Amino acid sequence: MKKETGLRIIIVEDNIVVKEAFTVYINDLSNHSVVNSYTNCEDALKNLLEDHPDIILMDVDLPGMNGIQGIKEARKVLPTVNAIVITVHDNTETVFEALCAGASGYITKTSNHFKILDAINEVAAGGAPMSGNIAKMVVESFRKTTESPLTSRETEVLHLIAKGKSYKDIADILFVHVETIKSHIKNIYFKLEVNNKAAAIEKGLKNKLI
Amino acid sequence: MKKETGLRIIIVEDNIVVKEAFTVYINDLSNHSVVNSYTNCEDALKNLLEDHPDIILMDVDLPGMNGIQGIKEARKVLPTVNAIVITVHDNTETVFEALCAGASGYITKTSNHFKILDAINEVAAGGAPMSGNIAKMVVESFRKTTESPLTSRETEVLHLIAKGKSYKDIADILFVHVETIKSHIKNIYFKLEVNNKAAAIEKGLKNKLI
């Protein structure tokens, strides 16, 4: 963040009423400044270097380039810029696409609009603001299933398979004989009801075994 | 959550002063109840079914079984129980281990102790409470590097390689000839300076190309 006295913010939101409401709200009730606001990504990207925002408030549904692509492009130009997605979408795919694209936060519009100031301050403090339901989705994406049909050794082997290691590599890593690994793999295939590596990895990922 | 009138909470924390402080605080200043508190996981697990907590407040550093293992075990017995980790550790490894083990939230002790009530309420509301720095770590774990040496086609191929697909499978999936895939893979190996699948996957994961 550049100044302690307030951050430079731009807004990309095609709903003009919402855009103006955010602008007024931030300018009046915080020490941050909305230096510019746009109704599409293309225009925002054109002025990005001049605006040099600290934070971008980004909608997802936009005419032309969508907000997620917009974040990617913006971060190519300003790699340290923080983007906060503000949208109605709370489906898994959109959320994770946005985070992969480099979003620092994700707020759903469903709740109180005025959480944006909290979000801005949280980003400024080095955090990652998220609506409760979004945080839940994110946290759950890490969760492993507690019930696994595989033994810990087999899981270990499957992990290494998924890393592309050969049986010989795995044997060396685990300090056992190659034939032992082959035996484990036979058991893994049996338990997962598959008969090749690709299917084993797929099933392992899908069931969060790895 | 079982009752609207308040949740059943257990605390596992070996520092008795902290444990008592939490207990008093929750019992006095919220409508939730601390039904039991323990200084180690083993004792907590023994009484888990009788306590049938909605939420477990869990420390990480504990004598005997650590808190992360404790969460895993607890969730085997009560699969829907919510665990909130409250600890001084904010290193990447501990955080992700806890989330993988099934923690619903992760609060660092460094900040204001009294955030726990907010955290409990957030879990009750279906959220996932996290300290700002933790949320940041979690969000950043999704972020892809914007600069990739690979073309989009090569990235696509590397993805499928990482899924354990054979060249022939990949060719079929992408509707091109096997030789095309081989050609892509040669280019991937050249760009990533590797000469086998395992190394390519490793480098791809490390650099968040996949």
Next chain:
DNA sequence: TTAAAAATCCCTATTTCAGGTGATTTACAA
């Protein structure tokens, strides 16, 4: 004291992989 898991070994046929050395077409930018 059993049963399950882990580790070891052998055999075989097939598939896959990596490296080399090419070519063609399209598309975009200097």
Next chain:
DNA sequence: TTGTAAATCACCTGAAATAGGGATTTTTAA
């Protein structure tokens, strides 16, 4: 317009990896 990068396809070779079959021993946990 002239390159360059990307994506496509081709042929060859030898080595490595794989899947499936069967079997035995040791360790560990119930």
